[in-house]
Amino acid sequence: TQLLEQSPQFLSIQEGENLTVYCNSSSVFSSLQWYRQEPGEGPVLLVTVVTGGEVKKLKRLTFQFGDARKDSSLHITAAQTGDTGLYLCAGVGGGGADGLTFGKGTHLIIQP
Amino acid sequence: DAGVIQSPRHEVTEMGQEVTLRCKPISGHNSLFWYRQTMMRGLELLIYFNNNVPIDDSGMPEDRFSAKMPNASFSTLKIQPSEPRDSAVYFCASSFSGSYNEQFFGPGTRLTVL
Numbered sequence: 001t002q003l004l005e006q007s008p009q010f011l012s013i014q015e016g017e018n019l020t021v022y023c024n025s026s027s028v029f030s031s032l033q034w035y036r037q038e039p040g041e042g043p044v045l046l047v048t049v050v051t052g053g054e055v056k057k058l059k060r061l062t063f064q065f066g067d068a069r070k071d072s073s074l075h076i077t078a079a080q081t082g083d084t085g086l087y088l089c090a091g092v093g094g095g096g097a098d099g100l101t102f103g104k105g106t107h108l109i110i111q112p
Numbered sequence: 113d114a115g116v117i118q119s120p121r122h123e124v125t126e127m128g129q130e131v132t133l134r135c136k137p138i139s140g141h142n143s144l145f146w147y148r149q150t151m152m153r154g155l156e157l158l159i160y161f162n163n164n165v166p167i168d169d170s171g172m173p174e175d176r177f178s179a180k181m182p183n184a185s186f187s188t189l190k191i192q193p194s195e196p197r198d199s200a201v202y203f204c205a206s207s208f209s210g211s212y213n214e215q216f217f218g219p220g221t222r223l224t225v226l
Contacts (some may be wrong), residue, residue: 042217104154
């Protein structure tokens with residue numbers, strides 16, 4: 001059973017466009033983390049959201065945690081080619097697991 | 113700081129052989145995680161150690177998989193015997209005090225079992 005569903009699975013857009021990717025679950029998490037992974041490397045943490053309804057901004061990236069702490073979204077404004085990568089959301093404290101529960105990720109390609 | 117170190121980076125072996133993956137966590141971190149990543153299943157937690165003690169091994173696929181952490185600076189993941197379906201990228205990550213804090217991932221070991 002996949003606790004975290006990410007959508008879309010693949011997304012290819014032109015540089016300068018805006019995009020939103022989603023992370024949804026039926027489980028409640030104490031916090032949720034977003035990671036970015038480049039080919040041949042491990043995931044790198046972008047942000048952690050803890051409070052229901054929380055919004056965090058990281059330059060052109062805006063992260064939101066749902067009020068019920070079951071879902072999250074990542075919005076990128078004016079995408080750049082350097083944003084290309086695999087974006088993973090990971091729930092903490094859900095399903096009884098002590099480690100992170102990862103979604104399968106959104107493969108994002110920003111074309112010049 | 114060198115970050116999390118994993119070795120080897122690539123491993124190609126034949127079905128039935130023993131495979132040992134190694135991880136050196138970041139100095140000072142007391143939690144260590146082993147993950148497996150495939151296209152089909154994404155990133156899956158295999159086992160989690162806290163202060164060198166296995167806390168949650170519910171993700172270990174079967175008895176062919178075993179993990180040890182003899183001290184705070186070293187962990188191994190062993191597969192014996194290996195099977196083609198074990199082919200994946202295996203990541204080690206470390207953090208300070210559990211998964212609630214940022215996990216730092218190593219570069220991974222790409223395992224291919226023929």
